Amino acid sequence: MEGFRFVNDDFSPAVIGESGQCFRMVTVEEGVTELVALGECLRLREEEDGSVLFSCSEEDFNNKWKHYFDLDNDYEKYRAIALPDDSYLREAVSFGRGIRILNQESWEMLISFIISQRKSVPAIRTAVERLSRSFGRPFETEFGMRYAFPEPERLAAADPEELAACSLGYRVPYILETARDVCEGRLELTTLESLSTEELIECLLKEKGVGIKVASCVALFGYHRLDVVPVDVWMKRVIENVYGGELPREYKPYAGVIQQYLFNYARLKGLNQGQ
DNA sequence: TGGCAGGCCAATT
């Protein structure tokens, strides 16, 4: 694989792909992760020395992927927020070294997290992939045909039965309505960028199928609001069992980042099924 | 092999 080599041992595509914030990153072989995003397909190879080889030019890396993976940010400063006596978080940030909060597209996040309700991560991946295959723009890559995430116009005009065939179940009307709201200007995703976090979440909550958990995920992963903490069953367990009902105030400004480390650790290691 | 999954809605108190 040819491309641009990025030297930074605090960036791991494999860890990010399993961290539950994106659904189109897959490991294709040992140490190689593939991603479909921004209408393109990208592969990343993690080298022994901690560097990552991007299957793109240096120019493309600097123009978009660097920002997409939040590589301008120093995550050491987020990990340093961990309080000295918070051994659980210290363990979690060490375990999750290489995590980044990606700058993903708000539209894709909104639809993906509407789909996510009452689904496991593998099931979400399946559904998003089917949706992209059915309604997304196909494009040729050196690895074969890939499918961009569908545009709002395409989903707004979709046949409900064809949507249902993507394992969307009772979420079909939610997706259709949201797509139509975006197409017909009732929901302006770009305009929302200028709103405060509180107003942003308030607007997202107006959509059917969007509750506080989904709205929080969209704010954090689609609008990069790093202070937002999506509380799902895993975070609920952590907040209850480890923090006695509330995260320390000190974590507030970057609680979303802290959350990502805690969530990742709890789900993949710490509190996994009854051990 | 049935339960359960990274919730939300609507009806009911």
Next chain:
DNA sequence: AATTGGCCTGCC
């Protein structure tokens, strides 16, 4: 304002 049943269906 808070509680509860029902919902589609893939995955372990």
